[in-house]
Amino acid sequence: MTAPPTSAGLEAAFLENRETLVRFLRARGAGDAAEDLVQEVWLKIRARAPGPIAAPLSYLFRTADLLMIDRFRSVKQAGARDRDWTHANAGDPPGVSAEPSAERRVGAAQEAASVLALLDGLGPRTAAIFRRHRIDGAPQKSVAAELGLSLSTVESELRVAYRALADWKERET
DSSP: OOOOHHHHHHHHHHHHHHHHHHHHHHHOOOOOGGGHHHHHHHHHHHSOOOOOOSEEEEHHHHHOOOHHHHHHHHHHHHHHHHHHHHHHHHHHOOOOOSSSSSHHHOOOOOOOOHHHHHHTOOOOHHHHIIIIIISSSSOHHHHHHHOOHHHHHHHHHHHHHHHHHHHHHHHHO
């Protein structure tokens, strides 16, 4: 008699079919977000209470599909919210300029220079990874491929940068 699959069986099914899940999500329109969605599937199955799953592969595909739908709806709602806000707040109020004051510009430039110096102090690789991912908007996987690094190295370097920025922000407030 065979034992029912456990969450370990679900994790094994995930690890065996990870690339299949990525291809499935890309085929369904997830594009570059497919890797992130698969990571969310992993987090969901790691967080769920242990227990048998009769059809682990079906469970994984359904979870991935639902996460993709949730992300699509979220992006669509955010776009509608931004459009509505822009429409409601179009134009400057009378007597008020949309341009920031000279003091605000100088303060912003000093703050930006401080952040750039902080990033440069973390090392050229960390700074390059952060700029490419967060400023240029390149997916982590693309950054890893461009720099000849593993995805986990890129994630690790980003954690270092995020931690340093959070510490900087804590000191500044």
